[in-house]
Amino acid sequence: MTTVNTGVQPTAGLPPASQASLASADFNMFLKLLTTQMQNQDPLDPMDTSEYTQQLVQYSQVEQSMQQTGALRDILSRLSAAEMAQASGFIGREAEFDTNVAGLSAKPAEWAYSLPREATSITAVIADETGRTVATKVLEAGKDGRFVWDGALQPSGAAPHGLYSLALKAVDASGNSIPANVRSVGVVDSVTSASGSVMIGVNGAQIPASALIGVATRREP
Numbered sequence: 001m002t003t004v005n006t007g008v009q010p011t012a013g014l015p016p017a018s019q020a021s022l023a024s025a026d027f028n029m030f031l032k033l034l035t036t037q038m039q040n041q042d043p044l045d046p047m048d049t050s051e052y053t054q055q056l057v058q059y060s061q062v063e064q065s066m067q068q069t070g071a072l073r074d075i076l077s078r079l080s081a082a083e084m085a086q087a088s089g090f091i092g093r094e095a096e097f098d099t100n101v102a103g104l105s106a107k108p109a110e111w112a113y114s115l116p117r118e119a120t121s122i123t124a125v126i127a128d129e130t131g132r133t134v135a136t137k138v139l140e141a142g143k144d145g146r147f148v149w150d151g152a153l154q155p156s157g158a159a160p161h162g163l164y165s166l167a168l169k170a171v172d173a174s175g176n177s178i179p180a181n182v183r184s185v186g187v188v189d190s191v192t193s194a195s196g197s198v199m200i201g202v203n204g205a206q207i208p209a210s211a212l213i214g215v216a217t218r219r220e221p
Contacts, residue, residue: 046134083198086210090188095202103205108136108184110151110165111204115143115178119170122180124149127165134159137169146185163205168169183213 001093037134102109124147135153139145147166149157168180190201198209 003078014166021140039095065114078176083199083209087191087198087200088211090215091191092214093188094215095186095188095200095212097184097200097211098174098209099184099207099211100167101163101205101207102184102186103162103163103203104149104151104159105161107147107186107203109164109166110146111182112146112172112185113144113166113180113182115168117172117178117181119178120173121171123169125167125169127167128159131165134164161204186211188215 057167059166096112100111102111110194111114115122118141120141122145124137124139125133126137126149127133128133135149137147137149139147149164149166151161166182168182170178172178184202184205184207186202186205188200188202192199192201192206194206199206200209201207
């Protein structure tokens with residue numbers, strides 16, 4: 001599973017636990033500096049009245065921020081637990097995901113596809129995680145269908161277990177290319193939580209629950 005992060009952050013590259021520790025240290029240092037500065041002024045006769053007022057406002061804002069952060073963290077934790085409990089009901093059922101990546105294990109990789117119009121020629125192109133094409137297969141002409149790949153390679157051999165993507169090359173009777181909508185299909189075997197996101201396990205692939213587009217009773221290909 002690959003995690004993509006955008007933006008440059010001061011704590012980039014550190015694990016979440018280290019980032020949280022560093023943020024906490026910076027926050028505590030700020031409070032110590034602010035408290036020390038306030039303690040060394042006479043509240044009845046401060047060196048700078050406006051500055052002292054600003055310090056009080058800052059202190060209040062920081063306290064409110066702490067309370068809000070704690071409340072949000074609690075809400076997110078509850079939401080994640082509720083989503084996992086709901087997603088656990090998908091285990092053992094067939095799910096369809098908005099991704100062309102499927103897992104290959106002891107069970108074959110499987111996809112569903114649809115075309116906006118009839119195709120006279122459809123070729124399935126399977127690629128590994130590096131994007132290298134490992135297999136191709138001519139499919140029946142038509143509009144919608146399913147493709148199941150057991151990992152067989154030509155002229156012989158079998159692909160190792162892992163993640164594979166499917167692309168379709170489809171053309172109509174006039175020889176024009178037809179765009180294909182490809183979805184990963186498989187039986188849900190696990191539900192986990194990673195970095196606050198619910199992940200659904202299907203045949204060795206960990207797919208975000210946000211990519212789920214359908215659940216149904218398992219049907220044999």
